[in-house]
Amino acid sequence: MLGTDFTTGSPSWLDLGSPDVAAAATYYGGVLGWEFESAGPDAGGYGFFRRNGRTVAAIGPLTEDGATSAWTIYFQTPDAKATAEAAKDAGGTVRVEAFDVMEAGQMACLTDPGGAEFAVWQPGAVKGLEQTSDTHSLVWAELHVGDPQVALDFYGRLFGWRSQEMDAPGMTYRVLSTAEGDQQDASFGGVAPLQEGGHEARWIPYFAVDDADEIVARSTGHGGSVLMPAADIPDVGRIAWLADPFGAPFAILKPSPEM
Numbered sequence: 001m002l003g004t005d006f007t008t009g010s011p012s013w014l015d016l017g018s019p020d021v022a023a024a025a026t027y028y029g030g031v032l033g034w035e036f037e038s039a040g041p042d043a044g045g046y047g048f049f050r051r052n053g054r055t056v057a058a059i060g061p062l063t064e065d066g067a068t069s070a071w072t073i074y075f076q077t078p079d080a081k082a083t084a085e086a087a088k089d090a091g092g093t094v095r096v097e098a099f100d101v102m103e104a105g106q107m108a109c110l111t112d113p114g115g116a117e118f119a120v121w122q123p124g125a126v127k128g129l130e131q132t133s134d135t136h137s138l139v140w141a142e143l144h145v146g147d148p149q150v151a152l153d154f155y156g157r158l159f160g161w162r163s164q165e166m167d168a169p170g171m172t173y174r175v176l177s178t179a180e181g182d183q184q185d186a187s188f189g190g191v192a193p194l195q196e197g198g199h200e201a202r203w204i205p206y207f208a209v210d211d212a213d214e215i216v217a218r219s220t221g222h223g224g225s226v227l228m229p230a231a232d233i234p235d236v237g238r239i240a241w242l243a244d245p246f247g248a249p250f251a252i253l254k255p256s257p258e259m
Contacts, residue, residue: 001188006127007179007180007181008179009161010076012127016058016071016072018069018246019062021045028049033051033136037050044061070202070248071203072119075119075120079122080122084108086157087110087112087158090153092111094108095111104125105125105126112201114151135208137207141203142191143202144191144194160179162177171192173192175187219242219244224243226241
């Protein structure tokens with residue numbers, strides 16, 4: 001499961017691009033209890049979501065023309081520039097070349113061969129999220145893509161990820177683990193094939209919750225929409241897919257004891 005002792009390939013950062021940072025912060029505050037804190041007057045509106053004083057995510061204004069509101073998952077790398085070059089060689093696209101984020105670290109924005117967008121983070125002063133796998137924080141990262149094997153080959157070249165197949169309703173699901181440590185202990189996410197009529201390829205963050213149905217109700221009450229109603233998944237837990245008022249999709253999970 002996700003921790004905060006990040007290694008190469010770990011999901012280490014998460015941020016939301018939104019057309020209205022203040023309104024989005026109000027929504028996530030009402031639904032997940034997050035508090036917004038600005039990164040400062042020179043940060044261009046970027047800021048942090050905190051829970052119990054710890055950073056669980058971040059948010060900033062959309063900066064690209066025509067961009068839609070979405071969450072971006074960042075994976076740790078020891079060298080953002082080298083990983084961007086490796087992504088090109090492996091059939092991916094570099095949307096934003098590696099650059100320094102002041103003294104915090106270095107990042108690059110990439111797209112995998114299936115069209116799913118993500119980013120990489122080379123830590124400097126900021127190592128990554130300060131809380132994961134706890135209530136109302138990131139617990140799982142899931143890729144939905146047209147060709148899972150192409151995706152596995154791509155990310156394997158970038159990060160050395162390992163995968164293990166498991167049966168899921170109507171599909172073969174692949175559980176992802178980082179290259180280091182016990183494979184089960186190092187699991188952090190999964191890959192699922194796009195379903196007929198599904199959305200475009202994308203990474204979806206899952207946030208841990210104590211009561212999925214209550215969070216669905218809170219989201220609706222704060223202007224969000226339900227993409228997939230709460231449902232029980234054997235040996236996984238109760239999950240739901242939601243979208244915030246600006247259309248950014250995310251998922252919630254009340255983990256089962258087995259998970």
